[in-house]
Amino acid sequence: MNPGNRDIQTRLPGVQSLCRLHIKGRNRRLIRLENVSWTLPEGGDIIRDLNLTIPGGKLTVVTGPNGGGKTTLAKLIAGLAKPSAGRIWLEGEDITSLDVTQRARLGISFGFQTPVRFKGLTVQDLLETAAGRALDFDTLCDITGKVGLCTVDYVDREVDARLSGGEIKRVEIASVLARGTQVSIFDEPEAGIDMWSFKGLVDVFNRLKREKRTLIIISHQQRLIDIADEILVLSEGQVRDQGPREAVLPGLLAGEIAGFCPVGRREKAQ
Numbered sequence: 001m002n003p004g005n006r007d008i009q010t011r012l013p014g015v016q017s018l019c020r021l022h023i024k025g026r027n028r029r030l031i032r033l034e035n036v037s038w039t040l041p042e043g044g045d046i047i048r049d050l051n052l053t054i055p056g057g058k059l060t061v062v063t064g065p066n067g068g069g070k071t072t073l074a075k076l077i078a079g080l081a082k083p084s085a086g087r088i089w090l091e092g093e094d095i096t097s098l099d100v101t102q103r104a105r106l107g108i109s110f111g112f113q114t115p116v117r118f119k120g121l122t123v124q125d126l127l128e129t130a131a132g133r134a135l136d137f138d139t140l141c142d143i144t145g146k147v148g149l150c151t152v153d154y155v156d157r158e159v160d161a162r163l164s165g166g167e168i169k170r171v172e173i174a175s176v177l178a179r180g181t182q183v184s185i186f187d188e189p190e191a192g193i194d195m196w197s198f199k200g201l202v203d204v205f206n207r208l209k210r211e212k213r214t215l216i217i218i219s220h221q222q223r224l225i226d227i228a229d230e231i232l233v234l235s236e237g238q239v240r241d242q243g244p245r246e247a248v249l250p251g252l253l254a255g256e257i258a259g260f261c262p263v264g265r266r267e268k269a270q
Ligand SMILES: Nc1ncnc2c1ncn2[C@@H]1O[C@H](COP(=O)(O)OP(=O)(O)O)[C@@H](O)[C@H]1O
Pocket: 040, 046, 064, 065, 066, 067, 068, 069, 070, 071, 072, 073
């Protein structure tokens, strides 16, 4: 538990349970990074002393130049990378030492930028593994339909190299939906998805947003940035900007070159 929260409860023992409820409600599914760094084995910080809070129940789009550390940040939150320094909190609980499976049990799921392919595993197998239970036809239809795949055509397909880049990406997003976790991280979900299906993808995220899930979407796509509650701009392993969309978007659009040139961003930030 967050030491600050414990302190409040010690000082007010009479209202302890009420207080715990209030704290839990207020901090629900919120993620906090405290002085987090991630250093390469050969040296060099990819993430540098990062302090940030990702609000619970909201859609945060993480954007910024290529190589800025977005995927690394996502892996640190999902437990696929261990911080070299610092702590990571979920709802006031220190999850720094938890591995990816333990974090998945706490309700964090991650859709890879480049999804893993599994020979011999069908789409249905993958979705059922993600959901942790057998799925009936209607449920499969519902999940695959959300990502624009027809269940009849796809449930028996293997999640192997024969699926196209766009298809595997949709299956990956469907598996995150099947997990139904409270915190879902999507790394460039638009990659490989044709423009024709893009509206469907935006609808999926809007639906999750209405359900008050905590969503972290790494993206450069304006149509996804447009539905963000919060925008986090990451460059050279550091936060360049963060806040409500209305506050961050004008600066992001004005400094468009910064999306491509980290030097441009650094010069602008000074
Ligand atoms: N395991 C690794 N070994 C070496 N370099 C890495 C490794 N992981 C990430 N990097 C480097 O760290 C930087 C940030 O990577 P990444 O987080 O994938 O950036 P982004 O997702 O913002 O494009 C890049 O320069 C990348 O090449």
